[in-house]
Amino acid sequence: MSSLSRIDTTLVVAAKAGDAAAIDRLLAVSQPDLLRFARRTCATTEDAEDAVQTALWQLHRRIGTLRVIAAFASWLFRIVERECRRLLGLRRPTVPIDQVAGSMLAINPVPVGLQRDLGAMIAALPALYREVLVLRDIEEFTTPEAAAELGISV
Structure with missing residues (x-):
């Protein structure tokens, strides 16, 4: 127990x-x-x-x-x-973009409006939060790696 x-x-x-x-x-x-x-x-x-x-x-x-x-x-x-x-x-396995057939990108393109909205939202974040988001979710750093890169604690 x-x-x-x-x-x-x-x-x-x-x-x-x-x-x-x-x-x-x-x-x-x-x-x-x-x-x-x-x-x-x-x-x-x-x-x-x-x-x-x-x-x-x-x-x-x-x-x-x-x-x-x-x-x-x-x-x-x-x-x-x-x-x-x-x-x-x-953490699902991903395929590098250069290995994806061009036709796959044409079938499932990311809508331009979504790209614009996400870009605007990320840009509106305070600098530290934006850096953490980019390192963790886009660059796929681990939490300790992102903290070390930014010189902050986990």
Whole structure:
């Protein structure tokens, strides 16, 4: 049985009510169990760490929306599981563009409007966020590689 399932419900109730100390305590208590679960569920250690960070961020941001206190642990585990699946989907093997037949590009062209909108949205981001997005999602750097490139922490 994980320590997450044994968390005192008064701590969850206090965090749900906005008690910052209770939220901090929940973050600290939840991380080890979530990481163990994520390492079994995700494809890579990096994905596991990313999934746990997503779950902890959701805990911090959305604990107030939790309707059933007893569902706290399963709520967090579901977030990790969904994030692992999402990250696995991002890691599907890709074929280099020079190996794609020209006819394939003609069949599924990226709409010009979508290209323009995405370009405008990326350009509107603050510089650091734009750099992180480009390194992680376009250049496909790992999180540690992107952090090292930018001289920031993971």
